[in-house]
Amino acid sequence: MEETARMNDKRPIRQKRDPEATxxxxxxxxxxxxxxxxxxxxxxxxxxxxxxxNKQLVYHHFGNKDDLFRAALEQVYGEIRAREQSLNLADLPxxxxxxRLVGFSFDHLAEHPELVAxxxxxxxxxxxxxKSSPQIQAMHSPLVRMIDETLARGARDGVFRTDMDPINxxxxxxxxxxxxxxxxxxxSAIFDTNLDxxxxxxxxxxxxxxxxxxxxxxxxxxxxxx
Amino acid sequence: MEETARMNDKRPIRQKRDPEATxxxxxxxxxxxxxxxxxxxxxxxxxxxxxxxNKQLVYHHFGNKDDLFRAALEQVYGEIRAREQSLNLADLPxxxxxxRLVGFSFDHLAEHPELVAxxxxxxxxxxxxxKSSPQIQAMHSPLVRMIDETLARGARDGVFRTDMDPINxxxxxxxxxxxxxxxxxxxSAIFDTNLDxxxxxxxxxxxxxxxxxxxxxxxxxxxxxx
Amino acid sequence: MEETARMNDKRPIRQKRDPEATxxxxxxxxxxxxxxxxxxxxxxxxxxxxxxxNKQLVYHHFGNKDDLFRAALEQVYGEIRAREQSLNLADLPxxxxxxRLVGFSFDHLAEHPELVAxxxxxxxxxxxxxKSSPQIQAMHSPLVRMIDETLARGARDGVFRTDMDPINxxxxxxxxxxxxxxxxxxxSAIFDTNLDxxxxxxxxxxxxxxxxxxxxxxxxxxxxxx
Amino acid sequence: MEETARMNDKRPIRQKRDPEATxxxxxxxxxxxxxxxxxxxxxxxxxxxxxxxNKQLVYHHFGNKDDLFRAALEQVYGEIRAREQSLNLADLPxxxxxxRLVGFSFDHLAEHPELVAxxxxxxxxxxxxxKSSPQIQAMHSPLVRMIDETLARGARDGVFRTDMDPINxxxxxxxxxxxxxxxxxxxSAIFDTNLDxxxxxxxxxxxxxxxxxxxxxxxxxxxxxx
DNA sequence: AATGAATGAGTTTTCATTCAT
DNA sequence: TATGAATGAAAACTCATTCAT
Numbered sequence: 001m002e003e004t005a006r007m008n009d010k011r012p013i014r015q016k017r018d019p020e021a022t023x024x025x026x027x028x029x030x031x032x033x034x035x036x037x038x039x040x041x042x043x044x045x046x047x048x049x050x051x052x053x054n055k056q057l058v059y060h061h062f063g064n065k066d067d068l069f070r071a072a073l074e075q076v077y078g079e080i081r082a083r084e085q086s087l088n089l090a091d092l093p094x095x096x097x098x099x100r101l102v103g104f105s106f107d108h109l110a111e112h113p114e115l116v117a118x119x120x121x122x123x124x125x126x127x128x129x130x131k132s133s134p135q136i137q138a139m140h141s142p143l144v145r146m147i148d149e150t151l152a153r154g155a156r157d158g159v160f161r162t163d164m165d166p167i168n169x170x171x172x173x174x175x176x177x178x179x180x181x182x183x184x185x186x187x188s189a190i191f192d193t194n195l196d197x198x199x200x201x202x203x204x205x206x207x208x209x210x211x212x213x214x215x216x217x218x219x220x221x222x223x224x225x226x
Numbered sequence: 227m228e229e230t231a232r233m234n235d236k237r238p239i240r241q242k243r244d245p246e247a248t249x250x251x252x253x254x255x256x257x258x259x260x261x262x263x264x265x266x267x268x269x270x271x272x273x274x275x276x277x278x279x280n281k282q283l284v285y286h287h288f289g290n291k292d293d294l295f296r297a298a299l300e301q302v303y304g305e306i307r308a309r310e311q312s313l314n315l316a317d318l319p320x321x322x323x324x325x326r327l328v329g330f331s332f333d334h335l336a337e338h339p340e341l342v343a344x345x346x347x348x349x350x351x352x353x354x355x356x357k358s359s360p361q362i363q364a365m366h367s368p369l370v371r372m373i374d375e376t377l378a379r380g381a382r383d384g385v386f387r388t389d390m391d392p393i394n395x396x397x398x399x400x401x402x403x404x405x406x407x408x409x410x411x412x413x414s415a416i417f418d419t420n421l422d423x424x425x426x427x428x429x430x431x432x433x434x435x436x437x438x439x440x441x442x443x444x445x446x447x448x449x450x451x452x
Numbered sequence: 453m454e455e456t457a458r459m460n461d462k463r464p465i466r467q468k469r470d471p472e473a474t475x476x477x478x479x480x481x482x483x484x485x486x487x488x489x490x491x492x493x494x495x496x497x498x499x500x501x502x503x504x505x506n507k508q509l510v511y512h513h514f515g516n517k518d519d520l521f522r523a524a525l526e527q528v529y530g531e532i533r534a535r536e537q538s539l540n541l542a543d544l545p546x547x548x549x550x551x552r553l554v555g556f557s558f559d560h561l562a563e564h565p566e567l568v569a570x571x572x573x574x575x576x577x578x579x580x581x582x583k584s585s586p587q588i589q590a591m592h593s594p595l596v597r598m599i600d601e602t603l604a605r606g607a608r609d610g611v612f613r614t615d616m617d618p619i620n621x622x623x624x625x626x627x628x629x630x631x632x633x634x635x636x637x638x639x640s641a642i643f644d645t646n647l648d649x650x651x652x653x654x655x656x657x658x659x660x661x662x663x664x665x666x667x668x669x670x671x672x673x674x675x676x677x678x
Numbered sequence: 679m680e681e682t683a684r685m686n687d688k689r690p691i692r693q694k695r696d697p698e699a700t701x702x703x704x705x706x707x708x709x710x711x712x713x714x715x716x717x718x719x720x721x722x723x724x725x726x727x728x729x730x731x732n733k734q735l736v737y738h739h740f741g742n743k744d745d746l747f748r749a750a751l752e753q754v755y756g757e758i759r760a761r762e763q764s765l766n767l768a769d770l771p772x773x774x775x776x777x778r779l780v781g782f783s784f785d786h787l788a789e790h791p792e793l794v795a796x797x798x799x800x801x802x803x804x805x806x807x808x809k810s811s812p813q814i815q816a817m818h819s820p821l822v823r824m825i826d827e828t829l830a831r832g833a834r835d836g837v838f839r840t841d842m843d844p845i846n847x848x849x850x851x852x853x854x855x856x857x858x859x860x861x862x863x864x865x866s867a868i869f870d871t872n873l874d875x876x877x878x879x880x881x882x883x884x885x886x887x888x889x890x891x892x893x894x895x896x897x898x899x900x901x902x903x904x
Numbered sequence: 905a906a907t908g909a910a911t912g913a914g915t916t917t918t919c920a921t922t923c924a925t
Numbered sequence: 926t927a928t929g930a931a932t933g934a935a936a937a938c939t940c941a942t943t944c945a946t
Contacts, residue, residue, distance in 0.1 A: 054906060115327075214443070216440075471908080474909080490802055508939085574863070589867070632853065655846070700926085721919070907944095915937100
């Protein structure tokens with residue numbers, strides 16, 4: 001009996017039949033390809049090739065290229081939101097909590113350039129896939145709540161300003177890291193330097209944390225912001 | 227009276243054979259199309275159509291799609307850098323100068339979504355076109371100098387911290403606006419709101435200016451960033 | 453009775469999904485088209501049309517136009533070299549063997565104008581495809597050996613000169629026929645005759661055989677070839 | 679008065695107006711391009727570029743691409759036929775005359791690869807351009823006459839066979855050289871050698887002269903060709 | 905579930921030729 | 926005579942998707 005496939009099943013000799021693994025491989029390949037080339041620039045052929053499977057399986061498992069892109073978004077959004085939840089900011093004093101959140105946001109983008117790339121593309125498509133994904137819609141309210149609670153706690157403790165709305169704070173936290181990573185290549189080119197080194201990344205990290213915490217500090221004399 | 231062809235006015239009535247106008251029309255159409263669809267998603271056909279000219283003129287005037295993309299980048303980069311130069315920051319006190327710069331950066335992105343879109347794409351291509359454009363390379367040193375001088379002046383006057391490097395400050399200024407506009411659609415979607423209204427944009431503008439100026443303020447008690 | 457699909461005969465009645473047949477049809481069509489128009493003048497569209505299949509199958513099965521041209525060369529080279537091997541020259545006296553070889557070379561070119569046409573084109577491209585085809589490279593040493601043995605045998609038997617190198621002899625044998633076929637149209641035009649008739653072809657055939665055998669004869673008085 | 683153009687003419691300042699020189703430059707460029715790429719593979723743009731003039735001048739001076747190809751053929755045919763006429767074979771003994779003719783034919787092809795290349799292409803087009811060129815048609819009868827006279831003289835002197843028709847002899851003379859040059863690249867490739875060296879060319883030259891003179895020798899014992 | 909063949913509709917780019925100056 | 930702009934038609938090649946096995 002040649003090549004028994006894992007157990008005594010009826011399946012034909014040629015194994016390699018693990019649909020769940022195929023799905024995972026395709027999804028990972030899709031995230032990589034979409035991050036590299038964008039939705040328009042990605043090739044279904046290439047995704048299948050990266051996953052080591054037949055192209056038709058993309059259609060079998062995901063429907064079509066757009067559905068695959070949505071699945072990729074769900075995956076990368078799911079990861080960051082899940083990790084944010086396990087930061088347990090409530091266990092820390094407000095300033096430390098904020099520092100942890102900013103640090104995490106920065107680090108996650110540093111480690112996940114595909115998130116940046118996919119979001120860029122998704123915005124070009126006016127968030128079409130996000131809007132049609134109930135799964136993604138559902139995962140964001142905890143984030144706002146988390147920030148809001150931290151800001152409120154800091155305000156109560158007298159270490160944060162009281163006039164900051166959580167969504168704008170989140171956008172600032174994310175933006176300070178995001179732009180650095182999203183535009184790293186053009187910034188390196190126009191400033192004639194290399195911002196993609198460990199040294200520059202960690203320098204930026206310190207800058208961002210410092211910047212956010214400074215901005216949130218209560219001020220003696222208010223600036224007149226117009 | 228139908229268009230008499232040889233009147234003595236400045237520009238001939240029949241636009242035929244005005245290569246410079248053809249070039250301009252193509253460039254404008256290209257910027258719009260690349261902003262909408264990205265480099266990979268844009269169609270040379272569509273660009274020519276938007277410009278109202280024959281498709282082959284793209285090749286005649288620009289070489290190919292990539293060269294056209296480079297020309298588009300040169301155009302949009304050229305505009306923002308030129309306008310920055312005319313801000314005359316040196317004529318203002320440091321805080322007001324910084325406020326003007328941050329406000330301008332925000333407004334320019336608000337008014338020029340194509341800049342955001344083109345830069346996103348250019349980064350996906352690892353700044354390939356920027357790197358091969360001496361024109362773009364040349365236009366950036368004044369920007370850094372401008373920020374550096376403003377920071378130095380503010381530090382001298384005791385209104386700014388002394389430990390900020392100009393490139394990181396620029397990246398923060400740009401990033402706080404950029405992320406808001408670049409990711410406006412996904413942010414609106416996930417936070418279940420509409421950030422693309424005049425109200426939200428101006429709210430964000432105030433937040434950004436406030437955020438930057440607060441962050442740059444000298445602090446009595448230094449936070450330990452790290 | 454209309455084409456019943458599942459009769460138990462050797463080949464299925466509906467030719468659908470017979471990749472091997474598709475490949476063969478494309479190759480035959482390609483040889484014909486390349487012979488007619490050359491590599492540059494041939495149209496992939498036309499090749500597909502001649503083969504009765506979809507154009508994209510050229511790319512599916514062969515890669516691109518150049519690869520298809522290489523495959524065509526492999527095919528026509530393979531045929532002539534295979535037929536040469538089955539001439540069994542070793543079974544004949546040297547003069548008869550040489551006569552058979554010359555006759556075959558002439559006849560093969562007469563029957564296979566596509567070989568002439570393809571080789572002309574391949575030389576314009578500096579044998580690029582031949583050089584990149586290990587298959588073609590491999591099929592030629594038997595030919596040289598065959599001629600060499602025949603010449604040696606003839607020399608031993610006193611019927612051939614002893615100073616002829618096999619490659620030059622092969623080039624002469626081939627050239628005497630090749631030029632006639634390759635340039636038949638221009639020769640007919642400039643000499644104001646029609647060399648494409650059965651009569652002129654067979655006259656040329658006799659001339660070529662006579663010419664080669666005469667030239668190979670041992671001579672009493674050596675000519676001083678410079 | 680700046681830059682007078684050769685004499686006191688009325689032509690505008692910008693000289694470079696030498697239509698005859700332009701024509702010559704275009705013709706030379708066309709011969710080179712057609713030899714390199716063939717009729718189908720050649721580009722009018724490239725021919726103009728090689729000639730250093732505007733593309734439109736091709737149409738101005740020659741009509742169109744096909745007419746230009748005909749002009750190129752007339753040029754290269756004219757050259758070889760003219761040089762043949764100045765060989766003055768009648769002044770030499772038959773064998774020496776034939777040797778001179780064979781040598782010249784070989785040398786001319788060696789020095790004029792463009793002739794080989796153009797003829798290949800012209801034959802692919804079934805001598806279309808030659809047939810429509812009265813000029814080319816006219817230049818060939820002297821050639822046949824010349825060979826015929828030489829053969830007749832040799833036969834009279836007892837140094838040549840008497841049964842050779844001049845057209846077949848010409849085709850053999852030309853073919854022995856032509857095939858070597860026309861197929862030099864493929865022959866080098868398949869025989870795994872380099873036939874494009876001075877050494878191999880001169881070896882071939884000797885072989886060809888020897889081959890022709892041997893074949894033309896009267897034979898004691900006739901071979902039975904067929 | 906999995907594969908390779910097949911396809912229709914593009915997509916960039918090319919090119920001979922003509923137009924306007 | 927000479928030039929660069931402009932064009933229509935095509936050409937090689939691509940690609941998401943479906944079909945047959």
